[in-house]
Amino acid sequence: MHLHVNGQEHELSLPDHTTLLSALRDHLxxxxxxxxxxxxxxxxxxxxxxxxxxxxCLTLAAACAGQEVTTIEGLAxxxxxxxxxxxxxxxxxxxxxxxxTPGQILAAIALLREKxxxxxxxxxxxxxxxxxxxxxxxxxxxxxxxxxAEAAHGA
Amino acid sequence: MARKTAKPPAGxxxxxxxxxxxxxxxxxxxxxxxxxxxxxxxGREEVKIVELPSFEPPPWGSDAQLGIVGARVAxxxxxxxxxxxARYTADIVRPxxxxxxxxxxxxxxxxxxxxxxxxxxxxxxxxxxxxxxxxPELRVAGFPLLDGTIHYAGQPLAALCAETAELAxxxxxxxxxxxxxxxxxxxxxxxxxxxAPVVRGTGNRTEDxxxxxxxxxxxxxxAAADVTITREYRTPVALHSALEPHGTVxxxxxxxxxxxxxxxxxxxxxxxxxxALGLPLNKVRVIKEYMGGGFGAKNGAGAHCYLAALLxxxxxxxxxxxxxxxxxxxxxxxxxxxxxxxxxxxxxxGRLTAIVLDAVVALGIGGWEGGPxxxxxxxxxxxxxxxxxxxxxxxxxxxxxxxxxGHAEGAFGLERAMDTLASELGMDPLxxxxxxxADHDQAKGRPYTSKRLDDCYRAGAERFGWSDRRRLxxxxxxxxxxxxxxxxxxxxxxxxxxxxxxxxxxxxxxxxVITGSQDLGTGTRTIFAQIAAEAMGAALADVRVIxxxxxAPFTSNSWGSITTASVGPAVRMAAMDARGQxxxxxxGLLGVGGGVDAEQLEARDSVIRVRVxxxxxxxxxxxxxxxxxxxxxxxxGSRGPNPDGSTISCxxxxxxxxxxxxxxxxxxxLRHVAAHDSGRxxxxxxxxxxxxxxxxxxxxxxxxxxxxxxxxxxIPLNPTLHDYKVPTMLDVPAIDAFCLDVPDVxxxxxxxKGLSEPxxxxxAPAIANAVADALxxxxxxxxxxxxxxxxASTERx
Numbered sequence: 001m002h003l004h005v006n007g008q009e010h011e012l013s014l015p016d017h018t019t020l021l022s023a024l025r026d027h028l029x030x031x032x033x034x035x036x037x038x039x040x041x042x043x044x045x046x047x048x049x050x051x052x053x054x055x056x057c058l059t060l061a062a063a064c065a066g067q068e069v070t071t072i073e074g075l076a077x078x079x080x081x082x083x084x085x086x087x088x089x090x091x092x093x094x095x096x097x098x099x100x101t102p103g104q105i106l107a108a109i110a111l112l113r114e115k116x117x118x119x120x121x122x123x124x125x126x127x128x129x130x131x132x133x134x135x136x137x138x139x140x141x142x143x144x145x146x147x148x149a150e151a152a153h154g155a
Numbered sequence: 156m157a158r159k160t161a162k163p164p165a166g167x168x169x170x171x172x173x174x175x176x177x178x179x180x181x182x183x184x185x186x187x188x189x190x191x192x193x194x195x196x197x198g199r200e201e202v203k204i205v206e207l208p209s210f211e212p213p214p215w216g217s218d219a220q221l222g223i224v225g226a227r228v229a230x231x232x233x234x235x236x237x238x239x240x241a242r243y244t245a246d247i248v249r250p251x252x253x254x255x256x257x258x259x260x261x262x263x264x265x266x267x268x269x270x271x272x273x274x275x276x277x278x279x280x281x282x283x284x285x286x287x288x289x290x291p292e293l294r295v296a297g298f299p300l301l302d303g304t305i306h307y308a309g310q311p312l313a314a315l316c317a318e319t320a321e322l323a324x325x326x327x328x329x330x331x332x333x334x335x336x337x338x339x340x341x342x343x344x345x346x347x348x349x350x351a352p353v354v355r356g357t358g359n360r361t362e363d364x365x366x367x368x369x370x371x372x373x374x375x376x377x378a379a380a381d382v383t384i385t386r387e388y389r390t391p392v393a394l395h396s397a398l399e400p401h402g403t404v405x406x407x408x409x410x411x412x413x414x415x416x417x418x419x420x421x422x423x424x425x426x427x428x429x430x431a432l433g434l435p436l437n438k439v440r441v442i443k444e445y446m447g448g449g450f451g452a453k454n455g456a457g458a459h460c461y462l463a464a465l466l467x468x469x470x471x472x473x474x475x476x477x478x479x480x481x482x483x484x485x486x487x488x489x490x491x492x493x494x495x496x497x498x499x500x501x502x503x504x505g506r507l508t509a510i511v512l513d514a515v516v517a518l519g520i521g522g523w524e525g526g527p528x529x530x531x532x533x534x535x536x537x538x539x540x541x542x543x544x545x546x547x548x549x550x551x552x553x554x555x556x557x558x559x560x561g562h563a564e565g566a567f568g569l570e571r572a573m574d575t576l577a578s579e580l581g582m583d584p585l586x587x588x589x590x591x592x593a594d595h596d597q598a599k600g601r602p603y604t605s606k607r608l609d610d611c612y613r614a615g616a617e618r619f620g621w622s623d624r625r626r627l628x629x630x631x632x633x634x635x636x637x638x639x640x641x642x643x644x645x646x647x648x649x650x651x652x653x654x655x656x657x658x659x660x661x662x663x664x665x666x667x668v669i670t671g672s673q674d675l676g677t678g679t680r681t682i683f684a685q686i687a688a689e690a691m692g693a694a695l696a697d698v699r700v701i702x703x704x705x706x707a708p709f710t711s712n713s714w715g716s717i718t719t720a721s722v723g724p725a726v727r728m729a730a731m732d733a734r735g736q737x738x739x740x741x742x743g744l745l746g747v748g749g750g751v752d753a754e755q756l757e758a759r760d761s762v763i764r765v766r767v768x769x770x771x772x773x774x775x776x777x778x779x780x781x782x783x784x785x786x787x788x789x790x791x792g793s794r795g796p797n798p799d800g801s802t803i804s805c806x807x808x809x810x811x812x813x814x815x816x817x818x819x820x821x822x823x824x825l826r827h828v829a830a831h832d833s834g835r836x837x838x839x840x841x842x843x844x845x846x847x848x849x850x851x852x853x854x855x856x857x858x859x860x861x862x863x864x865x866x867x868x869x870i871p872l873n874p875t876l877h878d879y880k881v882p883t884m885l886d887v888p889a890i891d892a893f894c895l896d897v898p899d900v901x902x903x904x905x906x907x908k909g910l911s912e913p914x915x916x917x918x919a920p921a922i923a924n925a926v927a928d929a930l931x932x933x934x935x936x937x938x939x940x941x942x943x944x945x946x947a948s949t950e951r952x
Contacts, residue, residue, distance in 0.1 A: 041875060097447045098236030098237075135852055
């Protein structure tokens with residue numbers, strides 16, 4: 001099968017039932033997406049499929065053919081400049097243990113792509129599928145709002 | 156000037172620069188080098204031997220001029236975490252690595268009657284399948300690992316490893332398992348009933364149950380009371396639910412074992428493994444660079460860790476064993492359920508005359524006696540206190556520490572009872588707590604090193620608008636009444652020895668702080684870098700912190716909120732030691748034609764300057780390093796003893812506003828104000844993150860979280876993140892959490908105390924008190940799920 005990940009084409013020979021998460025983590029060594037619940041309950045495996053967030057643990061790799069997969073490793077490739085939202089997470093201390101962080105950032109990027117002027121209520125609703133057991137939510141909200149056009153204008 | 160012991164190493168520590176003021180001598184009159192001290196860990200007091208440090212850094216008091224300590228600098232490992240580069244245990248890949256899976260017991264009690272392993276062993280790609288007979292005698296929670304007798308649902312019965320994780324999971328299904336069930340008890344009431352089945356051979360309660368404690372004369376106290384209340388409170392089993400499950404990668408090189416483990420205690424895992432496998436300590440190395448949360452559940456080697464090591468030895472290949480979510484939610488510890496029968500007696504003006512607690516704790520099949528009584532003995536002034544704790548064994552996995560074990564449970568009962576008492580007395584709940592302010596540690600009969608709970612009350616109430624709260628809301632009679640609640644907290648989180656650190660100055664002037672501590676996500680790396688940079692006079696950017704590896708000097712587990720106060724002073728001392736050596740070397744180089752000694756030098760921002768008027772000679776750390784060539788400057792630091800005869804505690808007061816939908820029973824927390832006294836704050840941003848996180852976990856404990864075991868089958872009904880509800884972003888109130896930030900220099904020379912666990916303690920009772928206030932009812936059991944709120948409302952009618 002062909003997987004297009006972070007701008008690179010990969011040819012993989014995997015069983016049909018291989019999840020996107022397994023393809024990324026076990027075969028492409030992209031371990032930023034995490035396996036936590038394995039059933040779409042926590043959002044830690046969130047990656048982008050043509051810009052839309054998906055639970056990689058519930059997505060078959062084979063179903064992603066012809067689409068662009070973006071993982072956290074694809075945001076600032078080769079140690080390059082951070083995506084503004086990555087910087088915003090650092091600046092706002094929007095992470096503690098960091099385990100859910102890749103999923104949080106990708107979900108938030110998808111939100112701001114769909115709704116560049118997301119309000120606080122938009123953020124909270126959209127992000128409620130991404131669990132953070134350290135309870136970093138207030139700072140995650142702040143980090144995302146700092147990148148929201150509406151919030152920026154309102155400030 | 157820092158005092159030197161009888162034979163100080165020449166030139167150390169430097170007294171120059173900002174980090175210098177006089178200090179008390181550390182060496183007692185006895186002249187002993189190794190002395191005893193006490194350290195509070197997770198609600199229990201431990202006696203430790205400590206080597207007196209070679210010098211005692213002067214305390215960073217309120218007037219200390221500090222630039223980097225106290226600053227809101229960004230988390231040091233932020234870039235690694237936002238780019239996915241931070242590698243957690245499940246991200247570790249070793250050459251030829253195999254993947255393990257664990258077969259777990261499907262019933263709560265019984266025995267294995269058939270365990271057929273050959274089919275799994277015959278599967279292509281399966282490399283080893285092991286059961287009890289295949290491994291050495293090794294005990295977990297008091298029972299043999301892979302025991303054929305079943306003590307709880309989820310108990311490991313067999314394990315295997317295969318080429319892929321998927322194949323390993325599939326191979327589990329090929330194992331032929333038949334079990335015979337025997338009667339079980341999964342609640343304390345069942346386990347303690349006269350016709351209960353035997354849960355544990357030694358009896359269904361711990362040997363020293365009931366654990367009793369009494370001061371004063373409770374009968375007399377109750378007789379002197381004008382008002383007496385008696386209530387029963389219940390708290391649930393709560394699960395840590397760290398997003399990163401427990402996991403191990405084990406690799407042997409001959410007779411040397413290296414283990415990557417998601418753990419709060421690398422040295423504890425090392426000693427557990429060494430003792431279980433009969434290895435010398437220096438043949439076991441444990442590494443934990445990043446971990447995805449612990450919260451108390453990851454304090455030693457668990458079954459998965461032993462199994463990974465055993466399978467790796469058997470197959471002569473590295474083995475990764477990561478728990479699946481069900482295993483994580485079933486068999487990695489928990490906050491045990493409690494039943495607390497509480498009686499409070501008070502005079503008409505609110506002074507407590509008696510506190511009586513009769514508690515039952517459902518430990519699980521094993522665990523330690525971390526009960527709810529401590530806070531009853533400590534939090535409020537009361538001459539007559541009697542507590543009794545019965546610890547029951549039940550057919551469920553063993554409890555473990557969970558963020559303020561015991562105190563979180565006890566705070567719910569005590570603080571609910573205090574509100575009920577306030578209501579009976581017609582007093583403001585805050586006023587009742589102020590009237591009963593404890594100015595010393597009554598449990599141990601000695602003073603606190605410092606206590607600013609009164610300031611927390613004042614600052615918190617002011618920020619919240621407590622005295623005006625009734626005016627803030629329109630009505631309590633509508634469909635969504637609002638209520639206000641508060642609660643306070645104590646937790647002995649002063650840390651202590653042993654903790655060691657080294658500071659190494661590299662040839663280019665950069666600095667490595669090396670200590671065998673671990674960063675759970677709390678910000679330890681950042682805190683240590685700030686402390687070292689401050690004490691060294693170095694630029695923060697030049698400091699790297701190396702931790703999470705047993706090759707580094709020893710520190711204890713990151714538990715009990717002790718890390719900053721335990722290891723921080725050792726890091727500071729090591730940095731001062733290194734700086735002293737650096738200045739001494741600089742004095743020789745800068746003194747050409749001028750005659751400078753180390754005392755006349757100061758270091759700031761990685762530059763050493765002569766402090767003599769009219770002189771502007773300077774040398775950077777980098778230049779100095781170059782001059783020194785391969786001279787290795789190594790500073791050594793250790794944590795000294797705690798002060799004798801006083802208790803080190805942290806305090807806080809929380810204030811909460813909730814809204815309750817009368818028709819559905821849904822509780823929504825609107826505002827949460829938290830004022831904390833945790834001594835000096837090294838980094839306010841990280842501290843606030845910790846406080847917010849603790850409050851949010853406490854909110855889950857108050858409103859949603861409850862492990863449910865089916866009473867008939869004895870199996871967990873909600874071992875998933877969907878059915879075990881942890882808070883989401885939608886549940887979070889407006890949180891205003893802050894620290895007083897007043898150093899406690901009697902506690903240790905950095906003035907810092909712990910703050911990871913404290914915010915969780917008062918959160919649930921403050922929320923419950925607010926719910927009770929909103930509905931004008933009593934709520935005596937958490938979590939306050941809608942049906943429980945409705946049931947409590949109905950009882951009133």
